[in-house]
Amino acid sequence: MAERTWWKRGIVYQIYPRSFQDTNGDGVGDLEGIRRRLDHLAWLGVDALWISPIYPSPMADGGYDVADYRDIDPLFGSLADFDRLVGEAHERGLKLILDFVPNHSSSQHAWFRESRSSRTNPKRDWYIWRDPAPGGGPPNNWISNFGGSAWTFDEATGQYYYHAFLKEQPDLNWRNPELREAMFDTLRFWLERGVDGFRVDVIWHLMKDPEMRDNPPNPGYTPGQPAINRLLQIHSADHPDIYGVIAGMRKVLDGYPDRVLIGEIYLPIERLVTYYGPDLTGAHLPFNFQLIHTTWRARDIEALVREYEGKLPEGGWPNWVLSNHDQPRIAARVGQAQARVAAMLLLTLRGTPTLYYGDELGMPAVHIPRDRVQDPWEKNEPGIGIGRDPSRTPMPWDRSPNAGFSSVEPWLPLNQDWHSRNVAAMRDEPASILTLTRNLIALRRERKSLMVGRYAPVLVTDEVFVYLREAGDERVMAALNLTGDPQTVHLPDHLQGGHVLVSTLAQVPANPVGGALTLRGHEGLLIELTRQAA
Structure with missing residues (x-):
């Protein structure tokens, strides 16, 4: 479980x-x-x-x-x-x-030093080596994630090796x-x-x-x-x-x-x-x-x-x-x-x-x-x-x-x-x-609903995101104001009643949660809802 x-x-x-x-x-x-x-x-x-x-x-x-x-x-x-x-x-x-x-x-790994030592080395195929393109240059157009070509030419063996990142980071051949x-x-x-x-x-x-x-x-x-x-x-x-x-x-x-x-x-x-x-x-x-x-x-x-x-x-x-x-x-x-x-x-x-x-x-x-x-x-x-x-x-x-x-x-x-x-x-x-x-x-550890419970969306506006986490009859609701202005949202009847566990602001509102939920600017509330009757 x-x-x-x-x-x-x-x-x-x-x-x-x-x-x-x-x-x-x-x-x-x-x-x-x-x-x-x-x-x-x-x-x-x-x-x-x-x-x-x-x-x-x-x-x-x-x-x-x-x-x-x-x-x-x-x-x-x-x-x-x-x-x-x-x-x-x-x-x-x-x-x-x-x-x-x-x-x-690393290009300094013992495996790569062996691989680049000759085309016949047993570890040659542990990395990705290719001949130059028919007209010369890299085998294809692949780009390194850090800029430039993803291919570096090895003068000693006459082939290119591939590196998705730095030339000092040759790719292994999986x-x-x-x-x-x-x-x-x-x-x-x-x-x-x-x-x-x-x-x-x-x-x-x-x-x-x-x-x-x-x-x-x-x-x-x-x-x-x-x-x-x-x-x-x-x-x-x-x-x-x-x-x-x-x-x-x-x-x-x-x-x-x-x-x-x-x-x-x-x-x-x-x-x-x-x-x-x-x-x-x-x-x-x-x-x-x-x-x-x-x-x-x-x-x-x-x-x-x-x-x-x-x-x-x-x-x-x-x-x-x-x-x-x-x-x-x-x-x-x-x-x-x-x-x-x-x-x-x-x-x-x-x-x-x-x-x-x-x-x-x-x-x-x-x-x-x-x-x-x-x-x-x-x-x-x-x-x-x-x-x-x-x-x-x-x-x-x-x-x-x-x-x-x-x-x-x-x-x-x-x-x-x-x-x-x-x-x-x-x-x-x-x-x-x-x-x-x-x-x-600490709250996440204490409440099964937050740790492993079901996620259920409640409502969303341009400014506020509200969702529910629940496990059995335990229900905790998160209400997040993603703006700096106060916002009021109206909760469905079945999600009214309960108390605030924590606010992202210093003071926790003491009033019970009713139909209209007001969030201060930049406030998130975690609300423990009244347990449902069995």
Whole structure:
């Protein structure tokens, strides 16, 4: 049952390890830092921490260029540090989810060094190599997600290798059975160390068109967009052969109790839901990023929820994400007042929420001076606002130097308001977004209706979205005002009566809920309705 499955009833908390806590004085977060801050996660009430890549890496793309899939980069610590972190997380009742990056390795990985050594090397086919086009140049028109051609010529062997991202990130060939089994063994390596699941990076990229056909032009492309948008990626990603690969990963995890497989998928809903796989043999949770990209209007959000709920396969469990390490933070998109409403939305919709570190503080986008930019995408395509650094800045813990994150200047700048927007300052403040987030998590844990109950729409206007969560005779209603002006809506007769559990604003209205429900500007209310007679 859903309430007995931790990844259905629980809340996932994403940690970008470079930015959570530094303990060795190099300005970069580490595993020991995460271990020392586990009590914050337990206090907050989340159920699992997901850690972005910590493998050995040249760091051409912040660790998403993996040089060894079965070790820890010294920047973050050691395997012993990792084992200690897993053990202490489990002691606190926290699960640990590891990032898995199977689409590409680092060009410095031993596998790739062998692969590029000669055309006859046994590992040549572990990567994607092709001859030049008949007239010379790259084999096709595929574009790197970070700009420029997705093909790099290797002078020594006279062929091009494919890389969906940086040239330092050659794509692995998942059509090769030996490569596939080596990656499955990597999953087993970490599962044996106690990892509770994996978030699989760019899972929809793993299988490409075997004929390597050109991608067609994107008719919706306009100058100023990232170069990757110039073409429709119909041959370089989301190939139907992917489902067999994911089923293979799922089979590995199914050999261990209570594990979860999460897939990173930036696709429309109708494609996203196919990644649950035939008969739910795919990812347990194909990541749903739709809230990141939808317009922040009540009717648009209600329509999104309705479409998603309607297209889920039978038995498929929903999930929701507001922010992550690749996208602007929710407070940067909708403002501080609406970030509080967004927290109520995230933590009361049906399905598993993922909370990005710092969003419990309402962390804003942080200005990154040109000379401190770290993101390779921003360096490759400067000036069009695609840099991801503003969402990866250090966690502010207190008012001590460098916000308690490090004893030295951090690798990225702190948020400008860190003296007041930090965990210590907000933890005991009744009106803070941190307190609100913790209270919402506690309510979600206490009430089965919020944790695993049914979702039912109530009403939507241009400004207000109201929905019901119910389990048995327990009913909780969320009413969200997505504007700064007061709004009044009229509730159906059967949803009148009850009391407010929490408001996103400081003071909770004391009046019973009647037919006319008035919401203050930027207010969300969570209302426990009168229990229905049996």
